[in-house]
Amino acid sequence: MSNTLDDIGLSTTGERKAVVSSAGATPDKDWVIVTRGLKRQYDMGGEIVRALRGVDLAIRRNEYVAIMGPSGSGKSTLMNLIGCLDTPNEGEYWLNGMLVSTMSDDALARVRNKEIGFVFQTFNLLPRATALQNVELPLVYAGVSSDERRKRATEALERVQLGGRVTHRPNELSGGQRQRVAIARALVNRPSILLADEPTGNLDSQTSEEIMRVFEELAANGQTVVMVTHEPDIAVHAKRVIVLRDGVISSDESSAQYALKLGSERIH
Amino acid sequence: MHFFEAIRLALTTIRVQKLKSAFTLLGVCIGVMFLISVVSIVEGMGRYMEEDLIGKLIGVNTFELRHRPNINMGDIDEAQWEEFRRRRRLDINDVGPVVRDLPADVKWYLVSEDQVSATTSVSGKPRQVQVFAVDGQYFEVKKLGVTEGRALSEQELSRGEKSVVLGPDAAERLFPGLDPMGREVKLGGVPYKVVGIAESQGKAFGMSFDNFLVTSWRSPARRLLNTRANVVDAIAIQAPSEIAMKETMEIVRSTMRGAHRLRPGQKDDFSLQTADSALEFWNKIKQYLVLAGIALPAIGLVVGAIVIMNIMLVAVSERTREIGIRKALGARRRDILAQFLIEASTLGTVGSAIGVALGIALAQILAAVTPLPASVAPWSIVVGVALGAGVGIISGVYPASRASRLDPIDALRQE
DSSP: OOOSTTTTTTTSHHHHHHHHHHHTOOOOSOEEEEEEEEEEEEEETTEEEEEEEEEEEEEETTOEEEEEOOTTSSHHHHHHHHTTSSOOSEEEEEETTEEOTTOOHHHHHHHHHHHEEEEOTTOOOOTTSOHHHHHHHHHHHHTOOHHHHHHHHHHHHHHTTOGGGTTOOGGGSOHHHHHHHHHHHHHTTOOSEEEEESTTTTSOHHHHHHHHHHHHHHHHTTOEEEEEOSOHHHHTTSSEEEEEETTEEEEEEEHHHHHHHHHHHHHO | OHHHHHHHHHHHHHHHTHHHHHHHHHHHHHHHHHHHHHHHHHHHHHHIIIIIIHHHHTOTTEEEEESSOSOOOSOOOHHHHHHHHHSOOOBHHHHHHHHHTSOTTOEEEEEEEEEEEEEOTTTOSOEEEEEEEEEESHHHHTTOOEEEEOOOOHHHHHHTOSEEEEOHHHHHHHSTTSOOTTOEEEETTEEEEEEEEEOOOOEETTEESOOEEEEETTSGGGGGTOSSTTBOSEEEEEOSSHHHHHHHHHHHHHHHHHHTTOOTTSOOSSEEEEHHHHHHHHHHHHHHHHHHHHHHHHHHHHHHHHHHHHHHHHHHHHTHHHHHHHHHTTOOHHHHHHHHHHHHHHHHHHHHHHHHHHHHHHHHHHHHHSSOOOOOOHHHHHHHHHHHHHHHHHHHHHHHHHHHTOOHHHHHHOO
16 A cells, blocks of 8 residues: 555656645645545435535645635535544545555554644543643553653643643633643644644634634744634634635635735625 | 553542442442352351361361261262161271271270260259260360369279260250269169269350260260170271371271271271361362352342443443544544443452452351351452452443444534
8 A cells, every 4th residue: 555655656746746736835845734636425314415525735844724614615524534533535635645545543543643733622621631631641642651741741731831730620721721731732742733623713802812822833833733714813813724615625825815805805 | 551540530430420330339349249258158167167067076187987987978879878888887896906006106086976865863854965985095186175073084984984074065954053073964774973074065057066975985875875785986096197197097997907807909898087088078068159159149240240331331422522532632442442441340340349348248247146157268359359350341341342433523523
């Protein structure tokens, strides 16, 4: 089974251009995410729902990308595929040079553990575990020793300014603090992508701004961030905005262009 | 690390949900409790049999020469019984050669015994008493001391004098409220003088060993025990050690074979009975008791397994979201499987640990309020706890595999 870009001949510049041009990006040496013809459909009681109808997407290392779209556009399905929580019916997905679209469940679990840091709308912290234990969790499944786990989890919490809250349980923390714990957890295993699904959906606007500043800072320090959101105000924080409509990419542009378009739409 | 985390999680669950956990653990707990207490009682009875009952009847490093075994509670077939019945009784003429060939440090006595009615001037109606007509070092070998008066002397024994030592119960029944010392007991109309009161020999299963009297085998009383006057029921021989006992048994065997003129190849027409041979029967019974002791707890454990499985299924559905989170963060199927299996087996282990404690308590209570003795066997504790853990694992398999197969997206969507 070919699992790298080189093996399948994507290392040639021409091939890459072909892939990338469809996503509207310029070729570069390290692509974190490359998808080709990604299709996903669900059988809803006999009715076939085509959530994704062929998505070609390429995201470079260090990019800060927002994936936008109204509900039903397929952005959640795309996020699940990018996050290796799901596999496509058709098409290919290379994550960090590995072909993950045909991997087994256990192999996908390893990839999620090593390559992806999730940040969810509802935080998804374990309620009975402390902040530190929550952040340690990905390291537990990575087989890291307990001393090392503690050290790295503490560092990750300090990075999100929660060094003084390590022994608190989620119900003793505010929404913003919970989301910071979740970000620390997402970062602790040094993933290739930080994958955020509506990260500010459950937060007030002030806290949302705080969280967006955390993302911006991470992106500025070289962390690849992919953020799924339906809020344009949040999307413009990213450097690049991809809009999905009816299971295909309808636009892919810089956030400046997107904001401009958004502004003109609002005026009209 | 991962393992301990799962155990910690399970213990937290038990602590947080005390009532639910109590019901969950009840089945395993009761099963193990019965296991421990039944095994303890069986073990206790075993020790009792070995140390008290058979030990008192026969004695340490002691064997009895009899024409056939008198403690044979095992299964003996018809042909064997027929052979036993044809055997010649031991008589006083056998005693001489056997005793003559014994090593110097070996003690012996001979005895004939039966229930005999005894009368006294004060007891009114006759009383049934176990009469031991003895000779040799009876009091030494049986370690039978006296609380009053004295044991029978060598002269009394060898001359067949009409004096007796009474067991405490016999003394009380024959001379209610009186001091029996110096008074007379009539056996078959012949008066015997009481010269001593023996120490209590205790009881087994509520049955007293103290309703007895000891007199000389050479006194007329032996005629009340066996129709032929020179018959001896048994010769008991006590060696200083177990090895010496085995050697002495061989000496006695060859003496007896010589005396009975048995050719090589012919079977012995007498029996050498040791405490071990008498205990064979007990060991057989014990197997059945242990089997029963396993069947009863098994029911509790099956119920316990079903309850734990049920609780684990509830836990899996309550914690679907947690499973989704863990999977999203990189838990593989086997990680989730292990987590729930460890949790289930922790539940089982905690249940069985409580069961062990209760079982020991129950055994002690039974030992205190009934004549049944109890002795907790260390292996039963190990088996009990292991069973609890095993039941936990077995009942955890299905819920854990359900949890491990959950789709992470569906699981995360769960409220």
